[in-house]
Amino acid sequence: MKGATTGGIRISDVIAHPLTQKLPRPTVTSWGSYEEVSMVLVEVRTDAGIVGIGETLGRFAPRAYARLIETALKPRLVGQPAASIGTHWAGMRRALSGRAGGMLLEAMSGVDIAPWDILGKTAGLPVATLLGGMNRTEIDVYAAAVNWGPLPEMEAELAALIAQGFPLIKVKMARPVDEAIRRIEAMRRKAGDGIALCVDANWAYELDEAIEVGHALAANGYTWFEEPLAPEIEQGYEELRRRCAVPLAAGESNFTVDQAKRLVTSRTLSVLQPDVARAGGITETRRMADFAGAFDVAYAPHIGMSGIVCETASVHLSAAMPNFRVMECEGDRSPFKTEIADLAPGCLRQRGGKLDVPAGPGLGLMIDWDAVARLRSPE
Ligand SMILES: [Mg+2]
Incomplete structure (x- = not known):
């Protein structure tokens, strides 16, 4: 989608996909043994048809993370210019009135990655x-x-x-x-x-x-x-x-x-x-x-x-x-x-x-x- 006008593209939807996998072998740390682990894949769509992808660390209760993304974060992004990444971050941060951390920051992380992907696809450049x-x-x-x-x-x-x-x-x-x-x-x-x-x-x-x-x-x-x-x-x-x-x-x-x-x-x-x-x-x-x-x-x-x-x-x-x-x-x-x-x-x-x-x-x-x-x- 190279050549699209970055500034005019707006976010049209944010979809959270809770995923769970069985690990090929258990991961054993000082915390214990993990046999399966979850994450949330975040899909951010735009009115130009460009889709950006993000990932949220949500090892357990992935459906709770997905709900947090779709109820607390999505309304702050839909209709906004896709390229206004810093503004999105600040807006999502305000969804939590306490100190930064926990599930909300993890949820935000996945949502933040996707507009970088959109911006790169729009500009025809790698995120790096x-x-x-x-x-x-x-x-x-x-x-x-x-x-x-x-x-x-x-x-x-x-x-x-x-x-x-x-x-x-x-x-x-x-x-x-x-x-x-x-x-x-x-x-x-x-x-x-x-x-x-x-x-x-x-x-x-x-x-x-x-x-x-x-x-x-x-x-x-x-x-x-x-x-x-x-x-x-x-x-x-x-x-x-x-x-x-x-x-x-x-x-x-x-x-x-x-x-x-x-x-x-x-x-x-x-x-x-x-x-x-x-x-x-x-x-x-x-x-x-x-x-x-x-x-x-x-x-x-x-x-x-x-x-x-x-x-x-x-x-x-x-x-x-x-x-x-x-x-x-x-x-x-x-x-x-x-x-x-x-x-x-x-x-x-x-x-x-x-x-x-x-x-x-x-x-x-x-x-x-x-x-x-x-x-x-x-x-
Ligand atoms: Mg470590």
Whole structure:
């Protein structure tokens, strides 16, 4: 639809599609085991016939997210110019009178991604170019993840990810601490010196435990220690940073730039990991990445358990942001990545830890609406 007049196109409808998939194998973190997961695909239609796509992180109760989108957000967008993305964001934010966060921000995130897709399709440009320039045509990705479990299984999973060509691999960590340290050392031995490793604890620890694990990670040359503590324990993160040499990473649990402020300005975090389908869409994630860049903190998108739209939006942000470090890339071939769009998932497209950025207009995705119908969440 290149050549259409961007300013004249108006949003005519916002449709939320709640989707549920069974995972090819359970994802096991310190929180437990996930056997199925949900999301919401957001479709924003315009009076010019151009359709934009977004994705909302809604792992559970996807129908509740869809209802939130269609009742609280849609009325604020229908009839508005599609290109007024910042205005849409501010208008949707006003649907929640309290502090930013929770389901509403996740719902907004999916709705915010779609007009970027529309704008790109209208202009005939990739979203990365709209975000300030295609600064790289391929991006670095890392493998996520080796699941927490019995050591032989973890070693087998690590070997499989090494065989896929990833130079940086994430390992899930949990309690107890002595078992964690045993795995940290064993994974390093198995990987050798040529493969970089990082760890994700998904808030498994209290501060004293995290300090102990952090020392083991530093001693074994790990690249980062992700979410060692609950995201609210900001002074704990600061103390951990003072006491351990291992770089800290977090951000997937944060909403908006405001929730990243303290740990970025103090440079407690070395790596900020917002999820575009949770933190506030492309609009807010770009703000967060820019903000991190101003304090010499790297941007590394989180896409865990997401679909192909979240992944692809993150690829465009990665291509554009100057402080981009590396993007998460899931090894599993879940239906949310393999079935709902024509673009193969990152784990299939990556070669030696590099992933091409889609060069077509918008996000560069063609949705398979039959697959969307097939994956629709049960009543
Ligand atoms: Mg994580």
